[in-house]
Amino acid sequence: MSEQIKELIEKIQQEGVKAAEDKARAIIDEAGLQAQAIIKEAQKEAQSIILGAQDRAAKMEESGRASLKQAGRDMLLSLRAEINEMLGRMVRERVREALGVEELSQILGRIIKEAGVHEKAEVVVTMKKEDAEKLEKGFLAELKSQVHRGIKIASSDAMHGGFTISYDSGRSLFDFTDKALEEYIVALLSPKLAEVLRGK
Structure with missing residues (x-):
């Protein structure tokens, strides 16, 4: 067992x-x-x-x-x-x-003479105060006698150089201020400058 x-x-x-x-x-x-x-x-x-x-x-x-x-x-x-x-x-x-005073007097003399002696409306030239004062002292009288036409030189505190000119007593004008010429020249040069920046 x-x-x-x-x-x-x-x-x-x-x-x-x-x-x-x-x-x-x-x-x-x-x-x-x-x-x-x-x-x-x-x-x-x-x-x-x-x-x-x-x-x-x-x-x-x-x-x-x-x-x-x-x-x-x-x-x-x-x-x-x-x-x-x-x-x-x-x-x-x-x-x-x-656009010194001497250059302004030459430019203005030429464009006013070429604008036509038969026009009767007053020519209004606006520029900075210092330039206006210098041009009024001799240049203006001489130019008036040459073109037999009313010429008014006005001054503007807003201008720093150049001038505007109106052949119809101020109703319309051509802008040759330093600002307008700067804009024109920069617009002309900008595409060329852009090409230079792009390396072309």
């Missing part, structure tokens, strides 16, 4: 060990499946994070490029404006230098 008990105990032990091994194997298999699911989920999440980061990086790079492009355009526009302003100042200074 002790032999039977011994066999029974061995059988119970074997069955218990086998059951424990089966249970352990099932737990290990379940843990392996769970680990694979966790790894798969982690890989998906990591891929999603990577794609999100790449997308954000691409958007930031695109935004950075757009900002740089805009900054470049702004700088170019600012530079062009500054160059045009500098060109305007240079032209203005040269025009004022070129």
Whole structure:
């Protein structure tokens, strides 16, 4: 009988060990499946994070490029404006230098004489006060005697150089002020300057 008990105990032990091994194997298999699911989920999440980061990086790079492009355009526009302003100042200074009293008297004498002696309307020349005062002291009387026509020299505080001239007593006029000549010359030079800036 002790032999039977011994066999029974061995059988119970074997069955218990086998059951424990089966249970352990099932737990290990379940843990392996769970680990694979966790790894798969982690890989998906990591891929999603990577794609999100790449997308954000691409958007930031695109935004950075757009900002740089805009900054470049702004700088170019600012530079062009500054160059045009500098060109305007240079032209203005040269025009004022070129339109001294002596030059004004020569120009006015010529254009008034060529305008026609048969016209009866008064010629009105407007210029800055200092130039008007200088021209009235001799030049005006001499010119009136040559053209036999009424000539009036007026002054304007708004003018800094050059003159306006009207052949119909002021109803219409031709503008030869430093400002008008500056605008004309700058408009003439701007396309050439733009070509230089573009490197053509």
